Amino acid sequence: MGLLTDRVAVVTGAGRGIGRAIALALAGEGAQLVLAGRSVDALEQTRKLTADTERDPLVVPTDITVPDQVEALARATLEALGGVDVLVNNSGIGGPSAPLWEVDPADWEATMAVNVTGTYLCCRAFLPAMVTRRSGSVVIIGSMTGKRPLVGRTPYAASKMALVNRARASSTVTPSASACRSITQSIRSPSTGPGEITFTRTPYDPVSAARVRARPTSAILLAA
Numbered sequence: 001m002g003l004l005t006d007r008v009a010v011v012t013g014a015g016r017g018i019g020r021a022i023a024l025a026l027a028g029e030g031a032q033l034v035l036a037g038r039s040v041d042a043l044e045q046t047r048k049l050t051a052d053t054e055r056d057p058l059v060v061p062t063d064i065t066v067p068d069q070v071e072a073l074a075r076a077t078l079e080a081l082g083g084v085d086v087l088v089n090n091s092g093i094g095g096p097s098a099p100l101w102e103v104d105p106a107d108w109e110a111t112m113a114v115n116v117t118g119t120y121l122c123c124r125a126f127l128p129a130m131v132t133r134r135s136g137s138v139v140i141i142g143s144m145t146g147k148r149p150l151v152g153r154t155p156y157a158a159s160k161m162a163l164v165n166r167a168r169a170s171s172t173v174t175p176s177a178s179a180c181r182s183i184t185q186s187i188r189s190p191s192t193g194p195g196e197i198t199f200t201r202t203p204y205d206p207v208s209a210a211r212v213r214a215r216p217t218s219a220i221l222l223a224a
């Protein structure tokens with residue numbers, strides 16, 4: 001019997017990288033998983049990797065930037081499994097590496113849409129069930145970049161800092177502190193502000209960073 005036997009855990013971005021690793025770790029502790037993300041094939045691969053664990057995961061293809069799809073994810077979870085104990089907001093994109101004034105507005109919007117709005121939509125969809133039961137854990141995968149920005153990664157840094165403060169703000173307005181007690185703990189935990197981890201993500205581009213650093217005006221802006 002694992003630490004999470006009989007617990008329901010939803011993991012976004014569970015098809016690869018850190019999300020897959022988290023999903024497999026939770027499955028190893030006996031959690032009933034719900035795997036979310038856009039690529040069904042990737043989610044099915046993760047599901048297969050849990051074959052020797054206690055429970056067969058529920059796979060729910062979801063684009064977390066689309067409110068209806070996030071609502072459908074929550075509905076599918078609650079209808080099939082009766083509740084939710086853990087929500088891991090892992091889905092995220094790195095966004096562009098460029099001086100701020102060269103960032104395409106569409107790339108800025110896309111970074112915010114996944115990292116900030118998508119995470120908000122997931123919390124919005126699942127928190128009511130946790131509040132009703134007065135228990136639950138919401139984990140937000142931030143980044144060291146949200147605390148100590150990488151040169152040339154302004155949209156990503158802004159989005160991750162927004163997540164940290166979004167989590168802090170929610171913890172003060174939630175009617176029951178115990179309902180999402182882990183929110184502030186999660187963002188305080190070093191494990192939710194990872195540094196560079198090489199899985200499948202496009203790695204940080206040191207060449208772009210050097211290009212940004214080489215511009216004196218960039219240095220002024222980045223220092224501000």
Ligand SMILES: NC(=O)c1ccc[n+]([C@@H]2O[C@H](COP(=O)([O-])OP(=O)(O)OC[C@H]3O[C@@H](n4cnc5c(N)ncnc54)[C@H](OP(=O)(O)O)[C@@H]3O)[C@@H](O)[C@H]2O)c1
Pocket residue numbers: 012013014015016017018019036037038039040042062063064065090091092093094114118141142143144193194195196197198199200201202
């Ligand atoms: N790797 C690192 O060094 C590092 C460091 C600090 C923080 N992080 C954070 O850790 C998290 C995972 O990073 P990773 O390295 O594992 O990245 P990754 O390999 O690129 O995986 C990103 C995951 O997010 C999902 N995703 C992207 N857009 C989505 C959308 N619109 N709707 C639903 N899911 C979406 C992807 O699935 P689909 O494409 O199938 O939708 C994928 O499973 C991110 O939040 C990232 O910012 C990573």
